Amino acid sequence: MDPDEARRSLDTMRRLQDRTREEYLRQSFSGPGALLVALGLFIVCASFDLPGRWDTVAMALGDALILGVLAVGYARASVRRKPSGAELVIMLAASAYLIAGFVALHVAARLVGLPAPYTIAAAATALAFVAFGRPMRRVYEKIVR
Amino acid sequence: MRVDAHFDEFLYVPARLSVVALLAPADWVDFAFVRDTVGTSDSALSKQLSALADAGYVAVRKGRDAGVRRTRVRLTPQGREAFRRHAAALEQIVAAARARPHGAETATGFRR
Numbered sequence: 001m002d003p004d005e006a007r008r009s010l011d012t013m014r015r016l017q018d019r020t021r022e023e024y025l026r027q028s029f030s031g032p033g034a035l036l037v038a039l040g041l042f043i044v045c046a047s048f049d050l051p052g053r054w055d056t057v058a059m060a061l062g063d064a065l066i067l068g069v070l071a072v073g074y075a076r077a078s079v080r081r082k083p084s085g086a087e088l089v090i091m092l093a094a095s096a097y098l099i100a101g102f103v104a105l106h107v108a109a110r111l112v113g114l115p116a117p118y119t120i121a122a123a124a125t126a127l128a129f130v131a132f133g134r135p136m137r138r139v140y141e142k143i144v145r
Numbered sequence: 146m147r148v149d150a151h152f153d154e155f156l157y158v159p160a161r162l163s164v165v166a167l168l169a170p171a172d173w174v175d176f177a178f179v180r181d182t183v184g185t186s187d188s189a190l191s192k193q194l195s196a197l198a199d200a201g202y203v204a205v206r207k208g209r210d211a212g213v214r215r216t217r218v219r220l221t222p223q224g225r226e227a228f229r230r231h232a233a234a235l236e237q238i239v240a241a242a243r244a245r246p247h248g249a250e251t252a253t254g255f256r257r
Binding site: 001002003006007009010012013014016017019020021023024075076077078079080081082144 | 152162163167168169170172173174177178183210232235236238239241242243
C-alpha cells in the first residue's frame with residue numbers, strides 16, 4: 001500500500017468514526033427529548049408546593065416522564081455506547097449543580113416571601129437545564145472525540 | 146517492527162474497513178445507520194457483515210426495541226484490536242513516507 005492510499009484510508013476511517021460520534025451526540029442532546037426532560041424536572045421540583053397527596057402524584061408523573069423519555073431515547077438510539085468515566089463525572093456534577101441551584105433559589109424565593117417558592121425555583125431550574133444543553137454538548141463532544 | 150505485521154489484509158477491503166470504522170466508537174450500532182452512512186444496500190451490507198462475523202470481528206444481534214424489529218451490530222474485542230492495529234499500521238506507512246527524503250523509494254515492505 002502506498003502512503004497516499006494509507007492516508008486516504010485513514011481519512012475515511014476518521015470521517016466515519018466522527019459520523020458515529022455525531023450521531024451519538026445528536027441523539028443524546030435531541031431538542032424534543034431535552035424539552036420533555038426539562039418539563040419532567042419542572043413537575044418534580046414544583047410538586048413540593050402542592051398540598052396533600054398531590055405532591056406525590058405530581059412527583060410520580062414527573063419521574064415517569066423523565067424515565068419514559070430516557071427509555072424511549074435509548075430504545076430508538078441508532079448508536080449506543082457506555083458513558084465513559086469522564087461523562088459520568090460531568091453528568092453527576094451537572095446534576096449536583098442543578099440540585100444546589102434549585103435549593104438555593106427556593107431558599108431565596110422563600111426569604112423574599114414569594115408565593116409558591118418551589119414552583120419558581122423549579123421553573124428557573126428547568127430553564128437552566130435547557131440553557132446548559134448546548135455547552136454540555138460541547139463538553140461531551142470533546143470527551144467523546 | 147515491520148509495518149505489515151499489523152496490516153490486516155482482511156480489512157484492506159474498503160467496504161469492510163468502512164463498517165469497522167463506523168462501529169469502532171460505539172458499543173452497538175443500528176444496521177440501518179451503518180447502511181445509510183456507508184451508502185450501501187441491505188444485501189451488500191449483510192454480505193460484508195457475514196464475512197466480518199465469520200472472521201470474528203463483529204457480532205450481530207436481532208431483536209425488538211419499543212416494538213420495532215431492529216438489527217444491531219457491534220465490534221468484538223478481536224475486531225476492535227484488529228482495527229486498532231490496522232489503523233496503527235496505516236499511520237506508520239504515512240509517518241514513514243513523511244520521514245523519507247523526497248523522491249526516495251517506498252520501503253514499507255508491501256505494495257499493491
